[in-house]
Amino acid sequence: MQNIVERLRNGDRRALARMVTLIENEIPQTQHYLAELHRYTGHAHIIGVTGAPGAGKSTLVTHLVRELRRRERKIGVIAVDPTSPFSGGAILGDRIRMMELSGDPNVFIRSMASRGSLGGLAASTRDVVRAMDAAGYDPIIIETVGTGQAEVEVMRAAQTVLVVVAPGMGDDIQAIKAGILEIADIFVVSKADKPGADQTVAELAMVLSLDPGRKKAPWRIPVLKTAAIKDQGIPQVVDALQHHYEYLVESGMLASRAQRQVDSELQALVVHAVMKALKVQVSEEEWQKLVEDIRIRERDPYSVARELEERIGLK
């Protein structure tokens, strides 16, 4: 049998599905697979879709995928739902609205539980994006958990962030608040067939016009209206996503953002490796003893750190 990486590259959906399971559960051998997959990644446009619970994220994603299929794209969807803080279980219900997409081999949908992460994604979402990217899916759409005003992790995982706002969900004061409204590259006012949609569009446009840098900004954040049940406004959103991607490529932003991302990731991996090396040299007991000695002022943290550096051969 071929190994899982080859099967994934050859379009085997079960191999991709199993890879996602391995990634989600942080199985040790996954790092080797991700290392192999790395050179095949970097092709997909990664789109984040976020917004309050009930704003219409899943419905919008379903319609975006349908439009992208008309344009002959092969689409990956990662739908994140919250894990119960009490039982550790989760009900992942985003597929309910996406079922019409099931059965199309060019659409791969995976539900993920947030498993305690608070930023609106799961801890391993970025690596799952990589697996889908290496399997040839482009674009990849990440649907976050229903967010409040602070879950902005999607900004670090996606290249284009689309914020969905339902009409009548808050007055203009709400809209000026920091948080998810600040991370939008594109706004979509959903449920445009409902009363209040035009007012919401006007409020968002007003908030955007307050930004002093807007006149000079090379990307003008569009505010679009959709009525998914009437199939209205969807092609315009897909066009806007495409334009934003082109803008990122042409302005060099795509490369500079990717560079920052790789930088912080490499740092995290190195820190992880150093900590691992340290744990081999220093027992938990000794570590706790050192912590205690520092606490009671027997020792100081700086000289202890220097000593530990020497012990793992860094000095």
Next chain:
Amino acid sequence: MADTRPIRVLVAKPGLDGHDRGAKVIARALRDAGMEVIYTGIRQTPEMIVEAAIQEDVDAILMSILSGAHMAIFPKVMELLKQNGVDDVLVAAGGILPDEDVPAIKAMGIKGCFGPGTSTEEIIEFVRTSIQADRLTVEV
């Protein structure tokens, strides 16, 4: 790792009846038992169920059906699973399943049949003990 990974279950409602209260009760009970439940909603075709099971890499598929179409739908689901090489997923059924059909349903490879009155604890226990242990150790 084996003891820390949450069990993933697909709860699906095939057929044309829209009575999904039972399926929702089960989904909620499994969640409260610490499982990750992919809930797909009503009117699922066998193709949709099998495709969702593959993409979500679930450990178990639970189907709820009240309409009486089980002898048409279940064989199709099992056949599609086989065609796709899925042989390590627990399949169980609930709903209105007449006693005389149960032997035939079990012969298809459907491991559990749960009628009205079954406690949620029984189903949770069944899922926990019946899914293949090697799935949870996640070897490839």
